[in-house]
Amino acid sequence: MKDTPLSNCERDFLLKAIEEKKRLDGRQTYDYRKMKITFGTDYGCCFVDLGKTRVMAQVSCELVAPKESRPNEGIMFFNIELSPMASPAFEQGRQSELSVKLNRQLERCLRNSKCIDTESLCVVSGEKVWQIRVDVHLLNHDGNLMDAASIAAITALCHFRRPDVGIQGDEVTVYSPEERDPIPLSIYHMPISVSFSFFQQGTYLLVDPCEREERVMDGLLMIAMNKHREICSIQSSGGIMLLKEQVMRCSKIASVKVSEITELLNKALVNDKKARKEGGRCGFAESLPQERITALKMEETSVEMTDATERAKDIVQKADARPQKVPSPVVPVPGVGQVGQGLQNTWGLEEDEDDEEEAEECDSGEEQEEAVTKMEEERHEKEASGEV
Amino acid sequence: MAGLELLSDQGYRLDGRKATELRKVQARMGVFAQADGSAYLEQGNTKALAVVYGPHEVRGARSRSRHDRAMINCQYSMATFSTAERKRRPHGDRKSTEMSLHLKQTFEAAVMTQLYPRSQIDIFVKILQSDGGNYSVCVNAATLAMIDAGIPMRDYVCACTVGFVDETPLADLCYAEEGGGVSSLALALLPRGGQIALLQMDARLHQDHLEALMEAAMTACKGVSKVLDEVVRLHLQEVSVLSAE
Numbered sequence: 001m002k003d004t005p006l007s008n009c010e011r012d013f014l015l016k017a018i019e020e021k022k023r024l025d026g027r028q029t030y031d032y033r034k035m036k037i038t039f040g041t042d043y044g045c046c047f048v049d050l051g052k053t054r055v056m057a058q059v060s061c062e063l064v065a066p067k068e069s070r071p072n073e074g075i076m077f078f079n080i081e082l083s084p085m086a087s088p089a090f091e092q093g094r095q096s097e098l099s100v101k102l103n104r105q106l107e108r109c110l111r112n113s114k115c116i117d118t119e120s121l122c123v124v125s126g127e128k129v130w131q132i133r134v135d136v137h138l139l140n141h142d143g144n145l146m147d148a149a150s151i152a153a154i155t156a157l158c159h160f161r162r163p164d165v166g167i168q169g170d171e172v173t174v175y176s177p178e179e180r181d182p183i184p185l186s187i188y189h190m191p192i193s194v195s196f197s198f199f200q201q202g203t204y205l206l207v208d209p210c211e212r213e214e215r216v217m218d219g220l221l222m223i224a225m226n227k228h229r230e231i232c233s234i235q236s237s238g239g240i241m242l243l244k245e246q247v248m249r250c251s252k253i254a255s256v257k258v259s260e261i262t263e264l265l266n267k268a269l270v271n272d273k274k275a276r277k278e279g280g281r282c283g284f285a286e287s288l289p290q291e292r293i294t295a296l297k298m299e300e301t302s303v304e305m306t307d308a309t310e311r312a313k314d315i316v317q318k319a320d321a322r323p324q325k326v327p328s329p330v331v332p333v334p335g336v337g338q339v340g341q342g343l344q345n346t347w348g349l350e351e352d353e354d355d356e357e358e359a360e361e362c363d364s365g366e367e368q369e370e371a372v373t374k375m376e377e378e379r380h381e382k383e384a385s386g387e388v
Numbered sequence: 389m390a391g392l393e394l395l396s397d398q399g400y401r402l403d404g405r406k407a408t409e410l411r412k413v414q415a416r417m418g419v420f421a422q423a424d425g426s427a428y429l430e431q432g433n434t435k436a437l438a439v440v441y442g443p444h445e446v447r448g449a450r451s452r453s454r455h456d457r458a459m460i461n462c463q464y465s466m467a468t469f470s471t472a473e474r475k476r477r478p479h480g481d482r483k484s485t486e487m488s489l490h491l492k493q494t495f496e497a498a499v500m501t502q503l504y505p506r507s508q509i510d511i512f513v514k515i516l517q518s519d520g521g522n523y524s525v526c527v528n529a530a531t532l533a534m535i536d537a538g539i540p541m542r543d544y545v546c547a548c549t550v551g552f553v554d555e556t557p558l559a560d561l562c563y564a565e566e567g568g569g570v571s572s573l574a575l576a577l578l579p580r581g582g583q584i585a586l587l588q589m590d591a592r593l594h595q596d597h598l599e600a601l602m603e604a605a606m607t608a609c610k611g612v613s614k615v616l617d618e619v620v621r622l623h624l625q626e627v628s629v630l631s632a633e
Contacts, residue, residue: 097485097489100482100485100489101486103482104482104483113591228594230593230595231593234587235588236493236584236586236587239493241581241584242584244599247584247587248602
């Protein structure tokens with residue numbers, strides 16, 4: 001299904017707000033949305049909520065023959081599914097540009113940076129190695145899919161436990177989870193991607209764009225780093241031209257954000273470990289908030305009130321005094337009524353046609369008034385009949 | 389590959405170049421008669437052919453045409469004989485699609501597309517021999533092909549791949565240097581304004597080294613732009629001499 005195009009006035013509104021350093025949800029330019037990481041019942045299943053963007057990652061493993069060029073290394077396979085569940089714009093089965101872009105970025109971010117020790121995945125050199133498969137499913141698209149997907153993927157990899165393997169001479173035994181505890185993967189570092197969106201030819205910059213902001217942006221810069229301040233991947237996309245200083249500034253912001261996110265990630269892993277040990281319930285169903293109305297209480301929405309009183313006073317003082325009496329309709333030409341003065345037309349037409357325009361506006365105004373009164377009468381009738 | 393020294397103590401690389409030296413660039417423009425613009429570029433052992441068609445009417449889906457600018461369609465493919473092992477899928481796989489998207493993005497930034505609304509410009513690039521720096525060579529070849537086609541651009545688009553080994557940035561990586569887990573940065577630059585059209589980096593690099601690496605990349609790109617400029621001027625001289633007769 002084709003996505004509904006963004007209207008011009010919405011686009012102008014968003015761009016104007018960004019120029020004034022305001023965002024739709026009240027965040028600052030460098031703020032991330034609220035992030036929540038939960039785990040499923042199996043090891044290796046992870047859900048990430050970034051604002052309303054929801055992403056699920058699942059890690060699975062399998063014993064396969066290794067690649068011929070690398071006989072003693074395991075295989076990592078990444079896949080991001082853009083299911084139509086996430087957004088009506090995604091189509092089932094077709095490999096769209098966005099799908100290729102996200103898949104390649106995730107591959108480069110996690111595979112090329114060697115975050116996992118692939119040699120430890122080798123069971124029998126040249127014959128059997130573990131193939132680790134990370135499947136990321138997008139459940140809800142509200143902007144910044146890349147960041148959510150990278151966080152979900154690396155968290156799932158940290159959470160995953162693979163079956164233990166015993167080698168006796170030539171025999172290889174794979175123990176099931178009941179026989180021997182599964183062992184975690186050996187992870188060197190945790191690369192996390194941070195996305196920056198650019199507006200108005202690179203003048204304005206926002207971190208973690210939501211879906212509306214993504215639609216009006218000029219371009220995107222993705223920087224993947226780990227908490228040791230090592231840059232794992234940089235990718236610029238969209239047709240923007242960057243300057244070196246902008247890239248350096250973004251990398252500094254990214255390092256701060258990555259350390260915050262890594263802390264959150266580690267905390268979530270520790271909490272989950274504790275919960276599992278205590279035998280508590282965990283899983284997707286548990287992670288959804290219980291919608292029980294116990295009291296009429298709503299979260300406070302933050303509203304900017306810094307200079308509200310001054311501005312209100314200002315407006316009241318500067319406003320003209322309200323006209324005391326309603327202007328009576330003027331009859332410029334028999335059969336035509338005009339109430340009030342129309343606004344200046346912004347169509348940019350020649351002045352000769354102004355008079356014609358005004359006459360037409362008066363006619364249509366009269367018709368609209370008639371239509372409105374008719375609708376009101378009908379509604380009154382309906383209400384009367386309804387009551388009876 | 390252990391034991392393969394990418395940068396020796398005397399400062400020489402595997403092929404005898406110094407750290408900031410680019411490979412030898414040889415190029416020809418106007419290689420094909422049928423295409424609006426074409427170019428062949430060799431950078432060391434990497435050879436690429438670029439062909440430009442356009443601007444022409446939008447083919448295929450009419451809905452893709454933009455009302456205020458031209459759309460750029462890129463296709464990147466590698467010949468099956470271009471790599472050491474025969475390539476089974478020359479185009480349509482993820483890496484080629486990604487490269488095509490990157491090329492498209494690079495040229496959308498550089499070409500003055502507002503001059504040709506509702507039309508399409510096609511760029512086809514083929515790698516005949518791959519020895520590292522594929523993306524950069526494609527961009528350079530495509531720039532020459534665009535100039536040959538006479539499509540107005542803001543500036544030359546020059547690209548270079550640089551790597552970081554032993555605290556030194558190496559300009560213009562070859563295949564052996566790229567493979568060894570070296571952090572490589574590919575940069576497409578418009579030299580006069582210093583604007584970056586595309587920035588891509590893989591493999592771990594500490595944040596403090598980023599600035600030095602980007603500086604090295606920009607210097608290398610400016611070197612490439614000088615070479616491309618010479619090639620264009622030489623080609624124009626030859627063509628004008630022929631047409632003057």
